[in-house]
Each structure stands twice: as structure tokens, then as C-alpha cells.
Amino acid sequence: MNKINSAEISQKIYENEDLEILPPIHEVPCDLSEEVTNFVKAVKCVLVPKVLTSQKNVQEKLDKSLEFLLDLTTKILNDKEKADDIVMRFAQTTPKIANLLIWDIKATYEGDPAAKSIREIILAYPGFQAIFIHRVAHELYKLDLPLLPRILSEYAHKETGIDIHPGAEIGKSFFIDHGTGVVIGETCTIGHNVKIYQGVTLGAKSFEKDENGNPIKGIKRHPDIGNNVIIYSGATILGGETSIGDNTVIGGNVWITFSLPENSRIFR
Numbered sequence: 364m365n366k367i368n369s370a371e372i373s374q375k376i377y378e379n380e381d382l383e384i385l386p387p388i389h390e391v392p393c394d395l396s397e398e399v400t401n402f403v404k405a406v407k408c409v410l411v412p413k414v415l416t417s418q419k420n421v422q423e424k425l426d427k428s429l430e431f432l433l434d435l436t437t438k439i440l441n442d443k444e445k446a447d448d449i450v451m452r453f454a455q456t457t458p459k460i461a462n463l464l465i466w467d468i469k470a471t472y473e474g475d476p477a478a479k480s481i482r483e484i485i486l487a488y489p490g491f492q493a494i495f496i497h498r499v500a501h502e503l504y505k506l507d508l509p510l511l512p513r514i515l516s517e518y519a520h521k522e523t524g525i526d527i528h529p530g531a532e533i534g535k536s537f538f539i540d541h542g543t544g545v546v547i548g549e550t551c552t553i554g555h556n557v558k559i560y561q562g563v564t565l566g567a568k569s570f571e572k573d574e575n576g577n578p579i580k581g582i583k584r585h586p587d588i589g590n591n592v593i594i595y596s597g598a599t600i601l602g603g604e605t606s607i608g609d610n611t612v613i614g615g616n617v618w619i620t621f622s623l624p625e626n627s628r629i630f631r
Contacts, residue, residue, distance in 0.1 A: 395435060399518050402431035406499060410461045411468075414485050429454055439510050449506050456502040463535050467494050470536040474558055489523035490539030500529035531565075533557075534590070541596075548585035550603060557588055560596040560615075568602035568620050589625070 405428035408416040416424055429450055436446035471484050471491055478484055484491050496519035504512040512529035520526045525542045527533075530549035537553065539545055541561040547553070551565045567584035583603035592607055594600070595615040600607065606622040613619065614630035623629065 395438065395514060396518075398431060398435050398438075399514055402428060402435060403496060403499075403515070403518065405431055406457075407495060409457060410464055410495065410499075411485050412461070414482055425454070425457070435511055436508060439508070449503075449508050452506055453502055460498045460502060463498055464495060466535040467491060467498075467537050470538040470556065470558070474538045475540060489525060490542040493519045493523045493525035493527060493539060493542060493545075494533070494537055497527045497529065497531070497533065501531070501533070504529040531585075550583045551585035551588070553588045554590035554592065554609070556591045557594075558592075559594040562597040563594050564599045564601075566599070566601050568605070 405424055408424040409421060409428055412418065412421050432453065433446055433450045436449055437443050440446050440449075468481060468484055468491065471488060472478050472481060478488075496515055500512040500515035500519075503515070516527055516529045523542060525539060525545045527545070527547040528549040528551075531547045532552040533547075534553055534555035534557065536556040538558045539560075540558065544562040545559060546564045546566055548566050553565075565586055565588065570578040570584070571582060573579050586600045586602055586605040586607060588594070588600075588607045589609035589611065591610045592613070593611075594613045595617075597616040598613050598619070599617070600613070600619045602620050604622070605620060607613070607619075608623050608625035608627060610625055611623055611627040612629070613623075613627075617629055617631065619629065
């Protein structure tokens with residue numbers, strides 16, 4: 364190391380003129396992985412009580428998870444007052460998240476004959492882990508907190524192989540079976556009582572571009588999935604104008620870029 368001029372090298376990296384093509388940024392710690400892990404573990408105990416913690420400890424776990432969230436949010440925003448406000452508003456959403464997770468657990472237990480217990484689902488099922496983190500990330504996304512919702516979704520992606528953008532709207536009783544390779548895009552909406560299998564993609568068909576050839580952000584790009592829909596493994600459904608009607612069954616490896624009415628059956 365003595366022969367390496369690290370000061371000169373680091374100066375060249377930071378003074379690279381090509382950095383000017385990037386949008387303005389503010390300073391964020393390079394690695395938040397430990398703080399994210401602590402928050403996820405703590406908030407899971409709060410949102411899945413009885414199984415993971417006793418009633419008398421829920422308040423203690425809630426306070427701890429909010430401390431972790433405040434630390435993360437303050438580091439990202441560099442604004443303690445704004446971070447306090449976001450954490451307070453997130454705390455008010457936790458009963459709703461906890462209620463949705465009850466229905467997700469029920470859907471998983473009733474939808475998978477291999478599930479031997481509720482505890483097994485909560486502790487071992489990648490689909491439930493991804494859904495739990497998504498429900499948390501989605502509420503933070505709606506509070507316009509930058510960066511952290513996406514960090515949480517990528518944490519879940521790394522842990523489970525399931526990629527759900529925090530902007531996706533997902534109804535209650537959602538069940539992802541097996542899960543590896545599932546992709547759900549930012550502007551996707553999913554109704555109640557939906558079951559999807561591994562390798563399903565709910566994605567964008569193409570990207571509209573502005574006059575400079577750059578993708579236009581903030582537009583509807585991903586499909587809408589109705590209530591009581593089953594999507595089997597490897598199916599791909601694309602496009603912001605694509606709508607899948609209630610009570611539809613979509614077979615494996617099907618490619619869909621058009622809307623389907625209620626009660627459809629598509630197998631090839």
C-alpha cells in the first residue's frame with residue numbers, strides 16, 4: 364500500500380469532468396446494509412405479532428424499529444425535522460400493514476398444501492418475506508421518501524430472488540408461490556386474492572421517449588391485474604394499457620401484451 368498514491372487516485376476519481384453529466388446528489392453514507400437489516404428484522408416482529416413476539420413486547424419492538432428507521436431516514440435526507448415527520452407518518456400506517464400481512468399469510472397457508480404451519484411461512488417462505496418488505500417499502504414510497512424504499516426492495520430481491528418495485532400497488536391476500544425470478548414493475552396494480560408463481564414478469568412493453576431520446580418518467584408502464592387471478596410460472600404480461608380481468612387464469616410461459624376480460628382462460 365505504501366507505493367500506491369491513494370490521495371492522487373481518489374482526487375482523479377472525484378474530479379472527473381464526466382461526473383457533471385450526473386444529476387445533483389447529496390451525500391449519503393456508502394453502506395447502509397447493517398441499518399437496513401436491523402430495521403427489517405425489528406419491524407417484522409412488530410408487523411407479525413404473536414408468532415414473532417409477545418403482546419407485551421410489541422411496543423418495545425415498535426419503538427426500536429422506528430429508531431432504526433429514523434436513523435436511516437436522517438442519513439438519507441440529512442434533515443432531522445423532515446425525517447421525524449416521515450417516521451411519525453409511517454408509524455401510523457403500521458396497523459394497516461399488519462392487517463394486510465394477516466391476509467397474505469392466510470392466502471399462503473390455504474394456497475400451498477406444503478405449508479405445515481404459519482410459523483414456517485413467516486420464517487422460511489421467500490414469497491412472504493418479499494411481500495412483507497414490499498408492504499413496508501410501499502408505505503415509505505407513498506411518503507415520498509427517496510432512496511430507502513428502493514434499497515428495501517433490492518434487499519428483498521437479494522434475499523429472495525423476487526423483484527417488486529416499491530411503487531407497485533398490491534391488494535390483500537397476495538400469494539407468491541416459490542417466487543424465484545418474479546418481477547413486478549413500478550406502476551403495476553394487483554387486486555385482491557391474486558396468486559402468482561415463479562418466473563412471472565409484470566413489466567413494461569416499451570418506453571416512451573422525449574424529444575431528446577430519453578425515457579419519459581412518471582407514466583403508466585406496467586399492467587393492471589384484477590381480483591382472484593392466477594398466473595402460472597414463466598408468464599409475461601407487459602404494458603401500461605394491459606388489463607387482466609377478475610377471475611382469470613393465465614397458463615405458464617404465456618406472453619401477453621393485450622387486455623383480457625373477466626373469467627378468461629389463456630394457456631398458450
